[in-house]
Amino acid sequence: MGYLGIIIVALMFVTVSKILQVCRIVVWRPYAVTECFRNQGIMGPSYSILSGSLGEMKKLRRVAMGTALNTNSHDITERVIPHFTTWSSQYGETFLYWYGLQPRLFISDPELAKHILSNKSNIFVKPKARPTAEIFAGKGLPLINGLDWFRHRKIANPAFSMDKLKGMVKGMATCTVSMLDDWKNHAISSADDQCREVEVHGEFKRLMADIIAHTAFGSSFVAGKEAFKAQLQLQQCCAASSTDTFIPGSQYLPTPSNIHIWKLDRKVKETLKSIIDGRLNSPTTGNSNRFGNDLLGTMIDALDIFQSRAGPKLNMEEIIEECKAFFVAGHGTTASFLTWTVFLLCKYPEWQTKLREEVLNECVMRIPDADMLAKLKLVNMVFLEALRLYCPVIRLFRQGSEDTSIGNLMIPRDTCIEIALVEIHRSEKYWGEDAKEFNPLRFINGISQAAKHPNALLEFGFGPRTCIGQNLAMLAGKTTITLILQRFSLSLSPEYKHTPVDNLLLEPQFGLPIVAKPLQ
Numbered sequence: 327m328g329y330l331g332i333i334i335v336a337l338m339f340v341t342v343s344k345i346l347q348v349c350r351i352v353v354w355r356p357y358a359v360t361e362c363f364r365n366q367g368i369m370g371p372s373y374s375i376l377s378g379s380l381g382e383m384k385k386l387r388r389v390a391m392g393t394a395l396n397t398n399s400h401d402i403t404e405r406v407i408p409h410f411t412t413w414s415s416q417y418g419e420t421f422l423y424w425y426g427l428q429p430r431l432f433i434s435d436p437e438l439a440k441h442i443l444s445n446k447s448n449i450f451v452k453p454k455a456r457p458t459a460e461i462f463a464g465k466g467l468p469l470i471n472g473l474d475w476f477r478h479r480k481i482a483n484p485a486f487s488m489d490k491l492k493g494m495v496k497g498m499a500t501c502t503v504s505m506l507d508d509w510k511n512h513a514i515s516s517a518d519d520q521c522r523e524v525e526v527h528g529e530f531k532r533l534m535a536d537i538i539a540h541t542a543f544g545s546s547f548v549a550g551k552e553a554f555k556a557q558l559q560l561q562q563c564c565a566a567s568s569t570d571t572f573i574p575g576s577q578y579l580p581t582p583s584n585i586h587i588w589k590l591d592r593k594v595k596e597t598l599k600s601i602i603d604g605r606l607n608s609p610t611t612g613n614s615n616r617f618g619n620d621l622l623g624t625m626i627d628a629l630d631i632f633q634s635r636a637g638p639k640l641n642m643e644e645i646i647e648e649c650k651a652f653f654v655a656g657h658g659t660t661a662s663f664l665t666w667t668v669f670l671l672c673k674y675p676e677w678q679t680k681l682r683e684e685v686l687n688e689c690v691m692r693i694p695d696a697d698m699l700a701k702l703k704l705v706n707m708v709f710l711e712a713l714r715l716y717c718p719v720i721r722l723f724r725q726g727s728e729d730t731s732i733g734n735l736m737i738p739r740d741t742c743i744e745i746a747l748v749e750i751h752r753s754e755k756y757w758g759e760d761a762k763e764f765n766p767l768r769f770i771n772g773i774s775q776a777a778k779h780p781n782a783l784l785e786f787g788f789g790p791r792t793c794i795g796q797n798l799a800m801l802a803g804k805t806t807i808t809l810i811l812q813r814f815s816l817s818l819s820p821e822y823k824h825t826p827v828d829n830l831l832l833e834p835q836f837g838l839p840i841v842a843k844p845l846q
């Protein structure tokens with residue numbers, strides 16, 4: 327055989343092995359995984375080549391998005407995850423579906439959830455995100471695994487301690503007061519009974535961008551806000567394509583959408599890098615940390631160029647990715663939480679009055695401090711109830727890094743497990759007959775006494791990967807609600823349509839317009 331023959335045979339060999347590989351991923355594996363679960367009694371919608379169950383999911387979502395709920399109803403599951411209501415009624419509470427080529431096991435049992443989330447041996451890891459998601463969300467804590475995750479978390483933890491956060495309430499209050507002054511000025515200039523219609527979801531997103539920029543970047547917050555602005559645009563590009571079928575490799579093609587994403591990402595990174603360089607060039611002397619007491623200062627102090635410093639280190643790129651990650655993880659979640667809390671306070675004016683009384687009693691100064699906020703028991707109960715009924719993160723995901731079993735259930739490697747918080751949080755099995763109703767009093771004796779299962783409330787996750795920013799979110803929430811209740815009485819605008827939707831986070835599809843009436 328001549329050279330040409332050898333080359334043709336080699337090419338044929340490579341081509342055939344590639345075809346076999348594709349067939350294994352696209353046909354054989356879905357068949358084998360489906361059979362594995364079917365033999366254990368777990369069923370689900372059938373798999374279509376490449377798109378899996380995405381076609382049906384998209385159809386169900388389109389129909390759900392065309393409906394609106396009654397504002398008295400907190401039974402949102404069917405609207406936000408219509409695939410769950412449809413498939414669980416056909417296949418049972420636990421079922422298998424296909425997110426493109428990814429098998430997803432849907433569970434809504436808090437005991438299973440606890441088992442998976444508390445696992446410390448790296449068997450259940452965060453699933454690999456799509457490349458666009460990695461760009462916008464940053465390859466930081468929420469997405470990384472293993473030793474990298476451990477190192478990053480160890481460095482970031484001190485920046486989120488209650489002691490550090492307490493000192494930030496003043497900054498949070500300054501951001502909030504500036505937003506509320508704007509509401510008030512607008513109200514005074516509008517003739518209509520001094521009331522102002524405000525779309526609060528948008529307002530809270532802007533507010534949280536300000537608050538996180540303050541918390542993360544301290545004095546460099548103006549530049550930080552610039553970076554976050556570009557990041558928000560990136561997020562929109564990513565959310566728009568989250569239910570499209572993903573073709574591996576397509577992220578490298580110079581399509582208009584990819585070019586737009588690359589440009590925005592470059593802007594975010596360059597801005598963050600210049601903030602970090604600024605700090606490195608002018609370390610401060612007044613702070614306990616030479617690069618600042620904020621989150622960025624804590625991370626710069628662990629930069630790997632300082633070899634003399636003991637302990638875990640981060641490199642420049644990792645710090646940039648963490649800045650992106652903290653913004654994405656904290657901004658929309660807290661804005662969503664505040665939005666739904668305000669929705670509930672408008673819906674239940676008797677609770678609005680009770681909370682205002684508590685706020686006026688405990689926060690004697692117009693601008694509250696952390697000690698005053700810690701005394702707001704009723705506010706805390708309403709927050710927990712809001713996070714139960716309208717949890718910003720409605721689903722958690724983990725992927726089995728090896729074949730494993732939970733109880734009697736064998737889970738093949740690479741199966742993604744989807745934990746439906748939205749369903750666990752309103753299941754009558756754990757919350758009783760009034761599970762779908764607003765009743766903050768269920769938390770009067772604390773979280774552990776509120777439900778029949780200790781893990782039926784998973785609003786901040788559970789186990790080692792529980793939310794690092796939960797204290798920050800609660801403090802920002804209390805500061806904002808306190809300042810609002812001191813200054814305004816709130817009611818729903820007649821324009822409001824009750825349309826919660828899963829845009830990666832739980833959001834009102836058309837925003838939350840309310841009427842804010844200044845108090846004397």
Ligand code: HEM
Binds near residue numbers: 790794
């Ligand atoms: C009400 C607001 C918030 C909610 C409901 C929320 C919810 C969650 C949940 C459910 C998780 C666990 C995800 C999982 O297990 O897969 C999580 C993780 C995380 N959250 Fe939050 N979060 C909020 C606010 C914040 C804030 C303000 C920040 C920071 C500025 C933040 C930063 C993070 C980070 C970095 C992680 C990943 C932790 C890790 O994997 O080690 N979150 N959050």
